[in-house]
Amino acid sequence: MFRRRRTWAMLAVLAAVPVLIAVAVRLTNGTRAGHGPVFLDRITGNGLFVVLTSLVLCTPLFLPLTVGVVSGDTIAGEAGQGTLRYLLAAPAGRARLLLVKFAGTAAFTLAAVAAVVLAGTAIGLLLFPVGPVPLLSGDLVDAWTAEGRILLVGAYVVLSLLGLGAIGLFISTLTDVPVGAMAATVVLAIASQVLDALPQLDWLHPWLFSHWWLGFADLLRQPVEWSSFGSNALLQVGYLAVFGALAYGRFTTKDVLS
Template sequence: MTLSVDASPRISPGAGWALLASELSVLFRRVRTWAMLLALAAVPVLIAVAVKLSARPAAPGRGPLFLDRITQNGLFVAITALVVCVPLFLPLTVGVVAGDTLAGEANLGTLRYLLLAPAGRIRLLAVKYAGAVAFCIAATVTVVAAGALAGVVLFPVGPVTLLSGDTIGEVESLLRSLLVAAYITVSLLGLSAIGLLISTFTDVPVGAMAATVVLSVVSQVLDNLPQLEWLHPWLFSHHWLGFADLLRQPVSWDSFLDNAVLQAGYVAVCGALAYGRFAGKDILS
């Protein structure tokens, strides 16, 4: 027996904000959410401890970007951790949250009750996506904060030499780290939209999560194949590690804008497809 829900119910002005507040409250009260954030926070801590306990410093060009600079300045721990987290750890956690947006509600049998609330399907989709975006922000900020703390505790801290050779102070270097975190947050917006879209096709959240994570891996693999160079600019992961221009003086915003335009395209296309699928879907649970 299907539940017939009006796709365009009468919407009260504050319904959307109340639904968003509820979504964020539920998301950040989950043990799973905090477990993933703690796992992300552990990455910079492990990097810092490993470098601190190492008998010899990392050789330039070996290991992740900026690893060899950590012993001279602990502020590089945060940037190195972001480089390490971008290919797998951040997409993994974002894929879990994005894939669970609608499929999780359907699996629990609460989706039809959400649709009975005077918010409308399009607003429910927007709220679910906003929740995924909030997690993206929390995830990248967690990595930066844990990295900065570990770096300050275990290593000397001082002025930072940028890729352009210019030197900036500690406060500005922290601001640059947050700017890199913002870049990576934008990079994950397309993946979040893909996860939302996949979540509209299934009532099994684990399947949506796995599919989202697998697509992030496939995109990165394709981006490393020179035979598919024509395809690279269209892959949502193409600009994920393109934040080097933010570590120069003056800052070049070209890569940031290119990345933002690409992610906006994925958000628009996947959002439209998600609404097209969700608007006419019979809700059984």
């Protein structure tokens, strides 16, 4: 997967997001409080807020888009290229192939979030001053502690997207057309967020895989509030179990002709 130009192109686009944000803020001398995404107005005072602003922007759209492309291509991509039957001819087994494909999706998810975090940290240090960081609780922490919190936020985002990866893996077993699997996965990610924004569906919100995606704000308090992290982890594990089982059931009984 990491030998493909498409993979590196997606990682480059993700890394470009914090760079564009930082350059825009630098050239315009910042923005007024309350305007733009969360943390945007704090960037001029501390470059570490570039990372947090980028994650707020990328988590609802850009990261799910790239993860949807990769996960939707896992099985359907092999079928579309006519290589799936050759993979299954090896004594590896279908269950092992599914596990390896999901591991590849998880590895890309980690790389995608790391691209945003590393690029945001680097450009923030380059263009803006860095000092004690004010947390949402009002406490000040030093830059090293703040960077540790940022890494924790990155881990939260990776965990949040694993459920989507499992959904994409399942959809990928349903078709031999990778573009269709990719599109369906991305559409589901968008639909879940749209449903989560409707107050009339409050009863449904806790069951949507995207419900806790932006709950990482609780990790920026003193002391750390772990309830969102735990709820998100439990929800994503549930999606992993359900859609992993569905993918296994579908793939192990599927007639592979290509």
